[in-house]
Each structure stands twice: as structure tokens, then as C-alpha cells.
Amino acid sequence: MNPSSPAAAIAWEICRKNRWGFLVVFVSTLCGLAVHLFGPSEDEVLQFIAGTSMMVSFLVTFVIFSYADTGGRISFPVRTFTLPVRTRLLVNCPILLGVAAIAVVHFAWAFLFLRPMGVHYPFGLFAVYWAAAMVAFQATIWCLADCPRSFVMALILEITLFIRLAVVLVENHDAMRALSCLLMILTVAFLGARLGIRQQRCGQWQLPERVRPVMDFATRKLFSGKRPFAAAAQALFRTEWRRNAVAPLISLGIGLVIICACFVQFAQFDDVGEIAAMWVYFTCVLLTLWAFVSGVLLARDTSSKSLALSSFLATRPISSGELAFAKIRLVVGLSLAGWGVYAGALFCWFKFFGAYRDLPIARWDYALVPTTTFAALSLAWHLFGALPLWQTGRVESPAWAGLLLLGGYIVFGNILQFIDKQFGLLVVLPSLLTVLLISKILIALWAFREGIRRRLLSPQTALKYFAFWLAGTMGLVGLASVLCQGTIAQPLSIHGAALLLPLARVALSPLAVASARHR
């Protein structure tokens, strides 16, 4: 096919580049149709398959029409800036195609699957909803390409907002207001995308000139040392810390300060007890989001914005185990620092709410124990996240890694829901957690053995970490059994505590680095 116009050429490029993606969308939609035509409507397994297919078709459509180059970082294809066409064509074309495609996918599912299955909701309004979501997604990807933290945070906020809007639309309480909100989002996102790309095209998309010298001065004063590093491991850790830990910690601190300030303000007008509990809820959400985003970003190479190991670092005379352990130390350090920041916020909570006499002591337990446990779980789990997977360098872009992880959690949530419906989650959870614990130990033993055999790490390092894990896990298990003594949650919390500290992922980490380093 020979495209006859610039717009046709852009459309052709999207189709050609994403032909497998289109096939996935087509097949998953057919899958939904097949479930409706040939399967019993009340079969939960088939419903699960149809639900997953629908999710896949929407997600892949979003990915296809992100129209982004993914060479290490996501961005609007910069090569198109030198084409002799107006910026509005470069932007409008993928936006219009994206809106059309998502509408087609939406109506296909609505009329081929949902309506015949007896599901009724305002299909027309939802077409606008998906169009707004597509344009907002495109605008976020194109305009925040250079700021991965802001990108992921913006994406998470967008997802939260669109979930809320979906609820409003389904409930049909205030449809007109939701529609105006959607149209406003669509317009703002469209104009934002246009403005952002226009600025990028003329090279003006950067830090304001007045801010730059201040930032330079601050980083120079804060981080520049004069003495040589004592060892390579110290140099690696310090660089990792400066590159991948300082900004997340600052952002966490700012987030907690905002939450504290807001709730202290609200508490003057409303019920103090309610506000204290809300504070706990919002802090938990913030910590989870922060740990999720930071867990991906800390896996970045210190020489680039990519998750792939740069040749600069790969050619330093240091073992893959030491490279991996620099990241592991960073996770430990970031977890401790995160807990420190959180402890500071908790101190503020006590300082402010603890003085109120009408705040029952039970409320303290209600707030303190679950929050602290949740913070510990969230930080330790999410910060390590899927580090060995990112360390293989197969997924280069942090944003794509975040989306992949998000997709993984969604699938995991669906599986848990499925298990719950089929067998009852609380019934099978102890056995499931036991299997996970045994698998974790077996994988760790194999990975440590393989790492030692391939000279990636020393037996002493492996033993030291194993001893640390054993002692830490025993401590956590003891703590969980004491805290939950006599409650129904005791066996589960003991299992959960045993799984909390990473072992298999730590053991796999040197192997992952080696696979990225020696391809």
C-alpha cells in the first residue's frame, strides 16, 4: 500500500507497526462473542475469560494508539517533527484514529456481548467516556514523556478519576454533569496534547530558565563530594541513592505534608474521629502509590532513564552480584527512609489528634496497627516489586514497566476473585500461602546456587542474606502472632509475615543482571 497523504501515512504506520496488536484486539473481541454464542451465560469460568478478553482488547487499543516511540523512554515520535506537515496534523491524526478505534471496540463489546447478555448501561455516554480516556492517555504519554514520576502519578490519578466517572455513569445519578466533565477532560487533554507537542517541536519543553540555576546549585551543594569513594560498592550505592532515591523521598515527604495539612484544616470544622480515620486511609493510598511508582523507578540504570543496563555500567570491572546488590541495598535504604518519613507523619498525627479527649483509645488501635502493618507491607513489597524482571533489561521503559505491573496486579486480582468465587478465598488462602512460601524458598535455593556456580556472588553473601532473611522473618512472624493473638486473622497474618521479606527475588537478582549484561 502506498499512502497518498501525510494523514494516510500516519494511519498506515500505526497499522503496520501494530499489526499483531490489532490481531490481539480482534481475537479477544471474537473470544467474547464466542463465549456469548456458545457458552452458558451463568458459567463463571466463561465469564472470567470474557471479562479478561474485554480488558485485554481495551488495554491493547490504548497501547496501540499511544503512538509512542519506546526506545528507552516513551515519547511522541520525534522523527516526525522534521516532516513537512503542520503540528496539528501530527497530533490530530493519532487522536482521531485513537478515538475512532476505542469507540469501535466499545460498541463491538456493547452490542455483541454486553447487551445480549442483559447488561444495560448508557452505551452512548460510555463512547464519550472512552474517547475522553483515550485522549487523556495520549496527552499524558506525549507531554510527560520526560518526567516518568509525573507520568505514572498522572496516569494513576487519571485512572482513579475515570473509575469514579464510570461509577457515576453506571449509577446514572448525575449523567449530565458527568458528561460535561468528560467533555471538559476531552477538550483540555486535546489542547494540552497540541500545546505540548508544539512546544516539543520547537524545543521549548524544558525546565524554566529561572529554576535551572537554583536546582544546579542545590544538587551541587547537597551531593558533590570531594573525597574518592572507598570502594566500588560505595560508589555504586551512593550514585544509586542520589539518582533513584532522593526524588522519591522528597515527593513522599511533600505528599504526607499536604495530607497532614489538609486534614488538620478539616478537623477544625468536622468530626475529629472521622477525620483521623480518613487521614489513615489517605496515607495508606499515598504510600501504596508511592511505593508502586518508586519500585519501578529505582530499577533504572544510573546512567540513563532506561531500565536496561547501560554499557557504561556493564563494562565496569565489578561482578553482576555487586551490581544487583547495589539495587537491593537501595531498596532496603529506601524502605527504611520511607518508614522514617512515615514515622514523622505518624508523630504529627499523634501530636494533633492525640490531644483530643473524645478520640477513643480504640481509635488508636484502629488507626495505628493496621496502618503501620499496611505501610510495612506496602513499602517492603512494592519497593522491591518486580526488580529482577526489570533488571533483565527486557522492558526498557519505566512507564511500560509500570503499566505491565499494573496489568499484572489486575490479572492477579481477577484470579483471586475467581478463586474466592470457586472455593472461598479464606478457605484456600493458608494452603496457598504455604505453597508460595515453599516455592519461594526452593526458587531462592536454586537461584543462590546458580549465582554461586556462575561466580556472580560469593557463598558468604548468599549466606549473609539468607541469615538476614531468616532472622527478619522470624521476628516478623513473632510480631504478627503477638499482635493478632487470639483473633481469626492470626494464621493468615503469620503466613503473610513469613512471605513479607524478599528472598527469591533477591536471589534471582544477580542472575537477572547477568542476563542483561551478557546477552
Next chain:
Amino acid sequence: MKTDSSPPKDAAVEIRNLSRRFGAKPALDDVILAVGRGVVFGLVGENGAGKTTLIKHLLGLLKAQSGSVRVFGLDPVTHPVEVLGRIGYLSEQRDLPLWMRVDELLRYTRAFYPKWDAAYAEQLRDQFGLDPSAKVKNLSRGECAKAGLLLALAHRPDLLLLDEPSSGLDPVVRRDILEAIIRTVVDEGRTVFFSSHLLDEIERVSDQLAMMVNGRIVLSGSLDAVKDSHHRLTLRFETPQTSPPALAGVLSVNGGGREWAVICNGALDELKAAIEKAGARVVDEGVPSLDEIFVARVGAKSLNR
């Protein structure tokens, strides 16, 4: 034809039957190469010939799919610390940490090399005119190349691996600094292995060279031996020829009618005998430049494909 493939004793680099494919495309095809210590070894080849892939194997960044790679007798994949500690590497991509300042970059890199010579590093920084407070991302392409070269040299490596070192350097720096550094390194008994497609540079600096075409080493040996084994001859026929003369050992033919210029490879006496048998006589003969040999070799390979 390979003029010399016998491995020197105590080789710095030894590659045996190395092959590598990326998908269906062969990047390296049965490469055999040996580089002795204390020499300047130039690797030439057109873009995509496999030079960088070969260098990545020496660094252990790529694993040999078949064959073996040894650097100072060690496998760089299984002994990365020992091998990389003796190598100074300048990447073609110049992928330095852009967010660091030049002094931070030196301080950081120093931590990895016990043999780091701080005074020498400072001397090179002065020589290259690099501002210690400048951010790497604000350096020009040439300055980035200089910074990369500084890092590669400052721990006085036994093997200096330079992947397209001239890329981004202006002619003054290329001639006066790069070549001087290369000679200094070799005079100290160390080895330089560098890839380039600038044949005049290879010709000026190298003691030995290898020529790569489509992932294969088509020629390797000392520079003198390579040049001695190739000849540029001008042939004159009694009657005008409608097609180029078909002679054994001829790599390229140019001309028409009665007079033809050929670049050939082999013993000169045998070539002359064959030329006389074909009804022509040699009216002029000379030593071809490396450039002419390369073009003739690449052209011959392309025709044979």
C-alpha cells in the same frame, strides 16, 4: 584470503570460530582472530559489518553463540571482573551518565579501578580542555568523546578498546591527541584494539589490521604484509576488450577497451604469467592504498554474494 591467522604467543585477544546471529541475520560468521600484546590492531569494515558486535564479545556484553573468546586467556563472560579491570573501553555510543559533572564522573569511575592514576587523569583532563564543573549532558559530541577517552585511559589499561574513536572528534584532536595517545599506550607495552571506517587513520596508526565484510574476516595480518600482498596493475591488450578480463586473484577491474586497471592479490610472478597468457602486458604497477584494497575487497565480496 587471510594473510596471517596463526595466533601469536601470549595473545591479548584470541577469538576462535566465533559466530553470532541476531534472529535470522548472521552478525558474525566463523571469526578467527588473534591479537598479540603491545600492538595497535585496527579493525576495518563498512557499517553493519559486525565490528561493534565483535568488540561487545570482547567485553562480555554478548555471549558467544558458538566458538570462543579469550581476553588475556580468560573468558570475559565468566570472568568479567578480571577482564574488564584490564580493559579501557570507549563506546561508539558515548553512553556516559549525562546527569553527572565531569569531576563527579571521574570520582565515580575511579572507585572501580584500583590502578587509577589520578595525576594522569588530571593531566588528560587539562590536555582535553574539559571543564570539571561542566555537566556531561552539556558537553559537545567531541567533548563527550574526549571524556570517554579519559575514562578509558586513566587506569592505564593493558588493552585499550576503542569503538569508532574518531567519531565526533575534529581532525586536530584526531591526529594530534588520539594518535599520540595510541602510540604512547603501545610504547608502554600495552595493546590497542580499535575499530574504524576511516582507512587513512588505520593506515597511519595500526601495526596489524583485520578487514570485516558481512560478519566475516576477509583479511588479517600486519599492515605491511597486507599491502605487500596486493598489487595495482595497469594492463594493455593488443585489441580492445568488450568485457573485463577474467584473471585469477583479481579483486577489482576498472577501465575499458585496450587499457584496464586491476587490483589483485597473490604472488606477482604468477599474476604476470597469467596476464601474458591472456594476451595483455603490464604497463604500470604499484602498491594500492588500504582504501583501494578495502573497496576492492568489499566489491568482490558483494559480487560473490
